[in-house]
Amino acid sequence: MSQAPSTPDSREASPGGPHRLALVTGASAGIGAAFAERLARDAYDLVLVARRRERLDELAERLARTHGRRVDVLVADLTTSEGVRAVEARIAAEPTLELLVNNAGFGTSGAFADLDCDGEEEEVRLNVLALLRLTHAALAAMKARGHGSVINVSSLAGFQPGPYNATYSATKAFVNAFTQAVSEELRGTGVRLQLLCPGFTRTEFQDVAGVRTEGIPDFAWMSAEAVVEASLAGLRSGDLLVIPGGGNKVLGALLRSVPSAVARRVGGVVLRRTLGK
Template identity: 50%
Template sequence: MNTSVKLGTALITGASSGIGAAYADRLARRGYDLVLVARNQARLDQLADRLAKETGRQIRTLAADLNHSEGVHKVEALIRDDQTLTMLVNNAGIGSAAPLLQADVDVMESMITLNITALTRLTYAAAPAFVARGAGTIINISSAVAIAPEILNGVYGATKAYVLALSQSLKHELADKGLRVQAVLPGAIRTEFWDVAGTPVDSLPAEMVMSVDDLVDAALAGLDQGEFATIPSLPSVDGWNAYEAARVALVPHLSLSKPGARYNVQ
């Protein structure tokens, strides 16, 4: 146990289980104090007690439901006011595997509220605070469906595409102001996500499903290596670089005064 390293405080949403709990474990062992945010106070306390004993870090908890404005406002206030905060991990989210014609639109709206609205508000609280302090890191947990929305529920894919797009914009606008941004795009991960989404994880091919520990270890390795977008199962960064190069190549042609020649518009 090394308590001499001080990297500031990391706030993690959805921290009581799964990916968020794994981030809490790894970041505490790296030398971060933590603020753990989730709905379940009992789970938060159990995790905080264990990590405090094992790492010697200061672990605080904040029970908040990010599907409701009251919970979001509590976390926003903490982010703005806590001068020790150096990292935000936007992990809280829900998913769905239901086809559009079988999906409940109220559930879709709730997913948008958590995956997009809450994440946006917390990001808007953190980014100015980090810029004012001259440094800070925002890790946004997106998904592989951000670039392959046909795989699962379309609204879920759209929410994760939003997370990726917001992260790209943050990097473009604020990287030179001391803000570090990483988007993590996991594939299928063995978590409670699949129970909520309505597709048992054991129904998926085993070779598709990564453990939470491997995901978070790979994501943090990507952060250490300076990656903006980390797709943990991608064999080489060349795949992402090719995808991004193709996207960037389109940009000069997205808004011109004349239609493309293939439309034969005189």
Template identity: 50%
Template sequence: MPATPDPVATGRTDPLAVVTGATAGIGAAFARRLARDGYDLVLVARDATRLDGFATELSERHGRSVETLPADLSTEDGCAAVERRLTGGRPVDLLVNNAGIALTRSFLRTTVEDEARLLRLNVSSVMRLTHAVLPTMTERRAGAVINVSSVAGFGALEAGSTYSATKAWVTNFSESVGQAARPYGVRVMALCPGFTRTEFHQRAGINTSSMPGWIWLDADAVIDDGLRDLRKGRLVSVPDWKYKLAVVALRHTPQRLLHRLTRSTKVLVGRGGR
């Protein structure tokens, strides 16, 4: 087993990781890092062609077993397919719940269907897949779950956006479930990056051209920090000092002042690049 990251220490020669939203952004960076560190992989994403190409790349470059599971986690069938994989067959050592979306319109202008899809993908799938994998992990007394959240979940800084509400849920959920799983030797952690250079923002239609360079994080550095915090047993990981400071400010600034600031300035705290 690789010395790094070795977040679960199962004692098996070849640990297995499942990564959702695996063909782009933080999910793809996780898959590359874990393959390099000796993990076999199950990659989950909607685009089967892109998924197969990425799996071939990882397998040829790192000599790992890479399984693909095309699934749309915003649908019942897609989520159920991944649940079946998590509960049947070879036990999973690490689950990375990374799949997620953002809406570019205010709640006042979105449809119920759009909002329901956001909740199914950002919230319900995280809950269901975590719930599916934990019984085997707690029985084996080994395993870990990383739920990719966002610094945006620490405050309602974008009027009308429900993305931050979904990430607040993911962070709170992970922290709570992590406390319950810890006595069984299982770790559950929320990874809360700020703005990370990936294609997430372009795919979501978010204009980032006016954002200063210093605000961006590197996806590989985000994963380094996250895996380091997982090894330390932390329940919530906020990569990079500038976003740690932002979280402190969000938690301690009076809400009335915070809302006034967001109305008068463009406050940036980040949507994790998935």
């Protein structure tokens, strides 16, 4: 697990303003990279976490140069205990961490019985266990200080069982229940949790999940930047649940109100066709 400041003196006081630190997991692509861009613009110093060092180094160098922030890179595979421990240690070493974005995640698609079980386990390790442990690591110092925020990136897929997406939607259902419950425990502490539930977002996610996207209409998609915009607006207004985009809000409300038996039958037919499984 290597850890490399993006500039030699990156631990010095930031020239761009007061010290506000955010740690973003999954910052090498998609929504995580968009969070990093936006937070650097909003004068946060950053720790960027993912596996692909080159991508992180390039982003860190550009953000440090453009926005004058301290941007550090921490290369870690969050499906491994070693990787999670390295990020936990970094969080513990940053008592002024203001924002943790638990964004790293991936999906698989296909009938569960036909999928490689090791891949399904890795999905649970990343989407569930890493998020749980890093949230725990951040909350101790945040509670003691009486402020700080954690954004847990979930999905509309977490609102109902998702046939042909079974493990993915189950991991996101965990994130939904967990984030809402812990948020309640934090009432009155000054520490906030956000449950961010995007719909289809143009990133590398679908490629990684092996999902065919031809059947998904244009209007259903959002950009990663728009998702981040909605999340940070929700953070400013203290919203626990953020569903970016009008269409997604309607879909989210529908998914939460439809009986599970109906949702999974309809979902099974629609997802099999949409995902090409």
